Amino acid sequence: MEETICTAIDIPTATWNAIIDGLIQQGWRRIADYSGFDKGIDKDYLILRSEEKSIIFGWTNWFEGEIRADWITLDELALEFDLTITIGQGELLEGKLLAILTKIQSRNIKR
Numbered sequence: 001m002e003e004t005i006c007t008a009i010d011i012p013t014a015t016w017n018a019i020i021d022g023l024i025q026q027g028w029r030r031i032a033d034y035s036g037f038d039k040g041i042d043k044d045y046l047i048l049r050s051e052e053k054s055i056i057f058g059w060t061n062w063f064e065g066e067i068r069a070d071w072i073t074l075d076e077l078a079l080e081f082d083l084t085i086t087i088g089q090g091e092l093l094e095g096k097l098l099a100i101l102t103k104i105q106s107r108n109i110k111r
Contacts, residue, residue: 003070007090016065019081023048058092066090
């Protein structure tokens with residue numbers, strides 16, 4: 001069965017950061033990280049991976065946070081972090097950037 005990939009949008013910055021910190025504490029590892037001079041000021045992007053699951057995170061100070069993952073993973077995050085998820089067309093994790101992040105992700109997957 002094919003997993004449906006969705007983008008959760010409009011996630012407040014504090015919640016977005018708490019989700020990342022919580023997942024890292026649970027053993028998720030960073031496989032890609034934005035390293036631009038404006039990291040954490042204007043924007044931030046990263047990919048976390050655990051076993052066979054990946055989550056792509058994007059944030060800007062204009063649009064707040066976005067999380068892109070399969071629907072089941074987003075639902076699990078909503079329950080664990082008491083988050084109401086809005087699925088929509090992301091401003092950050094779409095188009096060319098998504099293609100680049102997906103390529104980075106596929107290079108960093110250990111099989």
